[in-house]
Amino acid sequence: xxxxxxxxxxxxxxxxxxxxxxxxxxxxxxxxxxxxxxxxxxxxxxxxxxxxxxxxxxxxxxxxxxxxxxxxxxxxxxxxxxxxxxxxxxxxxxxxxxxxxxxxxxxxxxxxxxxxxxxxxxxxxxxxxxxxxxxxxxxxxxxxxxxxxxxxxxxxxxxxxxxxxxxxxxxxxxxxxxxxxxxxxxxxxxxxxxxxxxxxxxxxxxxxxxxxxxxxxxxxxxxxxxxxxxxxxxxxxxxxxxxxxxxxxxxxxxxxxxxxxxxxxxxxxxxxxxxxxxxxxxxxxxxxxxxxxxxxxxxxxx
Amino acid sequence: xxxxxxxxxxxxxxxxxxxxxxxxxxxxxxxxxxxxxxxxxxxxxxxxxxxxxxxxxxxxxxxxxxxxxxxxxxxxxxxxxxxxxxxxxxxxxxxxxxxxxxxxxxxxxxxxxxxxxxxxxxxxxxxxxxxxxxxxxxxxxxxxxxxxxxxxxxxxxxxxxxxxxxxxxxxxxxxxxxxxxxxxxxxxxxxxxxxxxxxxxxxxxxxxxxxxxxxxxxxxxxxxxxxxxxxxxxxxxxxxxxxxxxxxxxxxxxxxxxxxxxxxxxxxxxxxxxxxxxxxxxxxxxxxxxxxxxxxxxxxxxxxxxxxxxxxxxxxxxxxxxxxxxxxxxxxxxxxxxxxxxxxxxxxxxxxxxxxxxxxxx
Numbered sequence: 250x251x252x253x254x255x256x257x258x259x260x261x262x263x264x265x266x267x268x269x270x271x272x273x274x275x276x277x278x279x280x281x282x283x284x285x286x287x288x289x290x291x292x293x294x295x296x297x298x299x300x301x302x303x304x305x306x307x308x309x310x311x312x313x314x315x316x317x318x319x320x321x322x323x324x325x326x327x328x329x330x331x332x333x334x335x336x337x338x339x340x341x342x343x344x345x346x347x348x349x350x351x352x353x354x355x356x357x358x359x360x361x362x363x364x365x366x367x368x369x370x371x372x373x374x375x376x377x378x379x380x381x382x383x384x385x386x387x388x389x390x391x392x393x394x395x396x397x398x399x400x401x402x403x404x405x406x407x408x409x410x411x412x413x414x415x416x417x418x419x420x421x422x423x424x425x426x427x428x429x430x431x432x433x434x435x436x437x438x439x440x441x442x443x444x445x446x447x448x449x450x451x452x453x454x455x456x457x458x459x460x461x462x463x464x465x466x467x468x469x470x471x472x473x474x475x476x477x478x479x480x481x482x483x484x485x486x487x488x489x490x491x492x493x494x495x496x497x498x499x500x501x502x503x504x505x506x507x508x509x510x511x512x513x514x515x516x517x518x519x520x521x522x523x524x525x526x527x528x529x530x531x532x533x534x535x536x537x538x539x540x541x542x543x544x545x546x547x548x549x550x551x
Numbered sequence: 552x553x554x555x556x557x558x559x560x561x562x563x564x565x566x567x568x569x570x571x572x573x574x575x576x577x578x579x580x581x582x583x584x585x586x587x588x589x590x591x592x593x594x595x596x597x598x599x600x601x602x603x604x605x606x607x608x609x610x611x612x613x614x615x616x617x618x619x620x621x622x623x624x625x626x627x628x629x630x631x632x633x634x635x636x637x638x639x640x641x642x643x644x645x646x647x648x649x650x651x652x653x654x655x656x657x658x659x660x661x662x663x664x665x666x667x668x669x670x671x672x673x674x675x676x677x678x679x680x681x682x683x684x685x686x687x688x689x690x691x692x693x694x695x696x697x698x699x700x701x702x703x704x705x706x707x708x709x710x711x712x713x714x715x716x717x718x719x720x721x722x723x724x725x726x727x728x729x730x731x732x733x734x735x736x737x738x739x740x741x742x743x744x745x746x747x748x749x750x751x752x753x754x755x756x757x758x759x760x761x762x763x764x765x766x767x768x769x770x771x772x773x774x775x776x777x778x779x780x781x782x783x784x785x786x787x788x789x790x791x792x793x794x795x796x797x798x799x800x801x802x803x804x805x806x807x808x809x810x811x812x813x814x815x816x817x818x819x820x821x822x823x824x825x826x827x828x829x830x831x832x833x834x835x836x837x838x839x840x841x842x843x844x845x846x847x848x849x850x851x852x853x854x855x856x857x858x859x860x861x862x863x864x865x866x867x868x869x870x871x872x873x874x875x876x877x878x879x880x881x882x883x884x885x886x887x888x889x890x891x892x893x894x895x896x897x898x899x900x901x902x903x904x905x906x907x908x909x910x911x912x913x
Contacts, residue, residue: 426639432608433641433699435628437655437706447654451645 289506296500309496321494325501328486331399335482336468338403340461343414346407348457351418352449355427369415372408377473380405388478402480409474410467414460421456425449462516466509557585557742558619558709560605565614566766567600574600575611576766582710585740587733588771589747589757593789597766598746599714605744606712607631619709629658634703634741638715640695642687648674648698649683655706673701676735693724700732704739711736713745717752729756750790754778762786780815784901787828794834794873798827798900805900808847808867808893815897825900831862831876833896839888846890849873851883865889 269277299306312318347369354361372380384405395401427449434448450457472484483505491498560582567575574597582588590598603609605616607628615624623631634655642651652670661669674680677697687695696716703711713732717725733756736743747753753760754774761771762785770782774790781787788795798807803817807827814820839848849865852872856879863883865873875891883889 425644426641429637429639429641430643432606432628433635433637433702434643434654435608436606436631436633436635436712437702438629438632438658439654440629443658448643452643454645 289503292499292503296496296503298496309500313497313500322490322497324481324489325483325486325497328481328483328489331481332469332471332483334400335403335406335471336465338400339406339410339468340464342403342407343410343460343464344457347411347414348418348453348460351415351422352427352445355422356431366415366419369411371411373412377409378477380409381474381477384474385478399480399482402475402478402482403468405474405478406464406468406471409471410464413463413467417459417463418453418456421453421459425452459516462512466512469505469509557711557740559584559617560710560742560744561615561617561620562601562605563615563617565601565604565616566612567597567604567609568612573766575604577614578763578766578768580761580768580771582742582744584742587736587743587745587756587758589745589753589760590763591747591750591753591760591789592763592769594748596763598748598763600766601763602712602714602744602746605710606633606635632706632708633710633712634706634708635712636696636699636703636714636716638718640687640692640699640719642695642698642702644687647684647686648679648690648701651687651698652702652705655702659706669705670701673705674698676704677701678731691724692720693728696720696728697731700735704735704741709742711741711743713743715746715748717747718749725752732756754790760790762789764789780897781828781899782816784826784828784899787899792831792874793828793899794831795901796827796829796871796873798825799823800825800900800902805898807898808891810847810893812893812895813897815899820900820902823902825902828899828901829873829893830896831874833894833898834873834875835892835894836863836865836875836877836881836883837890837892839890846892848888848890851885851887851889853885854883865891 296309297305297307299308313322351365354365388401388405391401391404430448430452431444434444439447469483471482472488475482476485476488483501487498487501487505490501560580562578562580565575565578566573576597578597578601580588580601590601592598600609604611605618607623607626607630611624615622617623618631618633642648643654646654649667649670652673653666656666656669671680671683674683677700679694679697679701682690682694682698685694687698690698696719699716716732717729720728729752732743732745745753745757754777757774759771760774760777762769762777764785770777770786772780772782777786777790781790787793796807798805800814800820800822801811802822803814804811805814805825805827807829812827837846847867849867852864852866854861854863859879860876861879861881863875863877865875867873873891
């Protein structure tokens with residue numbers, strides 16, 4: 250008895266010593282926080298400056314509401330509309346193309362999982378400028394089919410969001426015993442559409458929402474591809490306007506940041522809300538109770 | 552739930568390969584309506600594949616599957632009308648127990664009121680009447696498998712398939728649920744096929760047990776038949792314990808440890824050296840100081856108390872170690888000398904094959 254409790258305390262003290270001390274943690278958090286906060290604070294400060302006089306004023310912010318300046322912001326409105334449209338189409342591409350592919354691979358072709366993961370991670374390793382060089386001839390071709398409307402850019406964005414969307418979806422899909430659940434549903438008489446709609450999608454809700462939000466965040470912040478392919482989106486519009494009115498440009502950049510922050514905050518919320526099915530508890534319970542046994546549903550069945 | 556007659560199931564020459572591995576190598580199995588059959592075998596013997604093929608979750612390469620005398624070989628899983636309980640917990644995590652149980656009825660377009668009533672009845676049958684609104688993560692493993700059982704039975708399927716449903720549970724719950732499955736099965740009269748690698752489980756619940764090995768059914772029979780008259784040495788070893796002792800076949804008998812025992816299947820056995828399989832309970836112990844010096848003698852290595860009986864390891868002068876099962880009141884001290892007698896029962900034997908490495912099983 251004493252032996253086991255002693256071992257317990259030893260393990261606990263070891264765990265404490267392995268974690269960074271309060272001071273180290275605070276220091277790391279402080280530095281990382283400063284890296285993010287300083288530019289944002291500088292932007293806020295800049296948006297209140299009164300020209301070169303050295304004083305501060307609210308006119309740049311109040312000017313936004315001035316009906317006279319609406320014409321000045323037309324390019325911004327177009328850019329924002331375009332970006333929102335692009336975000337919507339990109340989410341559509343992710344949910345209609347990537348998600349079904351991932352589910353199919355998970356259920357039917359588990360050996361392709363590694364390949365799919367590799368393919369989906371590639372875009373993060375390719376610089377946007379390289380991507381554009383490759384995409385330019387593709388878009389010349391696409392222009393012949395779809396015309397040069399802005400939404401076609403979503404094809405390129407669908408690729409750039411792949412790594413983020415894949416990881417968020419996969420972490421949800423991987424925690425789900427999708428094979429057994431769909432087999433159980435099948436044996437209960439469910440057709441494949443029913444398996445998808447009533448069993449898999451409700452359990453993937455969290456991953457789907459997170460992937461959608463992160464895709465929206467990436468698309469709203471995208472500049473390089475749009476700029477180099479001469480399309481107008483929120484970021485290119487901000488750049489354009491900064492040439493005539495740097496204050497407004499900074500204000501819009503701040504507002505765009507705020508929107509993305511809110512989206513990311515929502516992603517975090519989606520994970521912790523939902524009284525219905527907190528998956529984490531289930532998996533923990535299962536690992537405790539399940540004796541270590543080979544998973545017959547995945548390898549060669551006995 | 553109404554009492555009803557189950558459907559007959561027939562697998563004919565079913566084969567299935569995974570890449571180079573032949574999982575099913577000509578499986579033939581006929582299950583009578585209402586019968587409880589256990590598919591028993593070591594892992595990799597094809598028992599789960601056979602069950603999955605029957606469920607329609609695995610396609611087969613050749614052969615045919617008949618359910619209720621109708622060819623179901625090409626029917627998709629959702630059209631076979633079978634209930635299945637899986638080894639891993641398979642409750643839909645976003646649904647309550649009642650919603651889980653209602654799922655199959657919903658798929659069959661049963662009305663809401665009827666659905667609720669039948670789901671409640673099914674949950675009551677498995678002893679979970681107060682758990683309608685619980686989610687899977689709010690229940691223990693045993694409760695989850697009970698809900699899964701209710702879910703499989705509520706649609707009144709033609710056949711109930713159980714794929715090692717108890718293997719994730721701890722020992723006590725396992726026995727409890729096992730007996731309950733048998734009770735419910737008898738009550739409903741539903742044809743049931745139960746896959747397990749645990750011989751005790753199979754012998755305890757099944758009307759007949761099919762012992763599988765390398766994708767084939769080695770023997771099928773009542774638990775007692777398998778134990779008393781194993782068709783092959785594999786069955787003799789897999790079902791219950793057996794000592795392996797060298798002996799010599801002479802006609803319809805075998806000479807082993809100085810005694811002549813009848814052979815279980817004499818016709819198929821040529822004369823010569825063979826390994827004889829002797830059950831621990833077919834060897835009896837007596838004190839070594841008796842005057843009868845003809846008896847086989849051995850030294851006690853160890854003795855373990857198993858509750859209602861005791862099992863001792865006895866080493867013979869030639870080094871062979873025998874497991875002997877005897878009443879608890881005989882308590883041989885390790886190191887002491889004892890005399891052994893073999894019961895005059897027919898034994899199974901195994902002959903080493905001359906050419907290949909595989910023993911010829913007779």
